[in-house]
Amino acid sequence: QALEEQYSPSRWSPRLDRDTVVQAHLAATAAGTQRARAGVQTSLHVPYGDGEGEKLDIYFPTDPSGTFPVLVYIHGGYWQCLSKDESGFAAPPLVSRGVAVVAVGYDTAPKGHMDAMVLQVRRSLAFLVERYSGIRGIYLCGHSAGAHLAAMVLSTDWTEYGVAPDIKGAVLVSGVYDLEPILHTYVNDALNMSREVAQRNSPMLCVTPAAPAAAACKVLVAVAQHDSPEFRRQSQEYGQALRAAGWSVSLLDLAGVDHFDIIEKLSEESYVLTQVREELPSSL
Numbered sequence: 001q002a003l004e005e006q007y008s009p010s011r012w013s014p015r016l017d018r019d020t021v022v023q024a025h026l027a028a029t030a031a032g033t034q035r036a037r038a039g040v041q042t043s044l045h046v047p048y049g050d051g052e053g054e055k056l057d058i059y060f061p062t063d064p065s066g067t068f069p070v071l072v073y074i075h076g077g078y079w080q081c082l083s084k085d086e087s088g089f090a091a092p093p094l095v096s097r098g099v100a101v102v103a104v105g106y107d108t109a110p111k112g113h114m115d116a117m118v119l120q121v122r123r124s125l126a127f128l129v130e131r132y133s134g135i136r137g138i139y140l141c142g143h144s145a146g147a148h149l150a151a152m153v154l155s156t157d158w159t160e161y162g163v164a165p166d167i168k169g170a171v172l173v174s175g176v177y178d179l180e181p182i183l184h185t186y187v188n189d190a191l192n193m194s195r196e197v198a199q200r201n202s203p204m205l206c207v208t209p210a211a212p213a214a215a216a217c218k219v220l221v222a223v224a225q226h227d228s229p230e231f232r233r234q235s236q237e238y239g240q241a242l243r244a245a246g247w248s249v250s251l252l253d254l255a256g257v258d259h260f261d262i263i264e265k266l267s268e269e270s271y272v273l274t275q276v277r278e279e280l281p282s283s284l
Helices: 002-006 018-039 091-095 114-131 145-154 180-184 195-200 229-244 261-267 272-282
Strands: 042-047 055-059 068-074 100-104 135-143 167-173 218-226 248-258
Touching (some): 018 042, 018 055, 068 114, 091 100, 091 261, 114 135, 114 145, 114 195, 229 248, 248 261
Parallel strands (some): 068 135, 135 167
Antiparallel strands (some): 042 055
16 A cells, blocks of 8 residues: 555646546646747657557757757656656757757557567667667656666667667656566556566666766666655665666756656756756756
8 A cells, every 4th residue: 555655656746636637637738848849950750660669759859960969858657647648848949059859669567568668668779770870879768667667778788779879968857767567567567567567667677787988878877856765765766776886877857846846847948957958958
């Protein structure tokens, strides 16, 4: 019961009751994505594989000639809801500064299982690198379950994929990095993970020593003041584990936000995380 509560982010928001905060999140991210699609040059539903869910939405910079950095956004939804169609809300502040934004689609549960989702996100990056020669550095951004998937990307052995994505930074927002506690909650009803699946897909257990390229990759682990104590613990321990392995890590504890508006505010120019992400490409 206690774990159920810890892994129910909507219970911890002081702004709205649990059902309302989730509905408001869906509405805000969907509306923000519609605004971005209306005002930005896009290529929507680009297939990176044969699967129905294996598609990308690409939001191009205002002047896409030449080379440009790319921010790859991986959505949350506890691996079982949301989609790339609610994932473009953060594009406008970035494309106006010459950064392309790519929203990754993947097969959520119950159709998708955890091993497959991790592979899909990794394959989407390999596809981007092969398809777009103008990419000048990749930045990952994931929220909640998407932060978990982005963290799994950091542990990828890219020799299996025949590419070497130049991942220069990662912004991991309110993520889950150890899946073992999830096994004992309602979240696993749809995921149906075994202990083995949870272990091999836990970023906390997959931290690789930072290679020279990884040492240059800046990782920002962000968590909300109104995330649950368990979410906050997971962020802190994962950040510490990366740092111990030689990664360049900053921990950001954001006051006055909860699990949902911590990411929704990325559509705002003045928001601290928006500014952090805009600074990442300037560190090239």
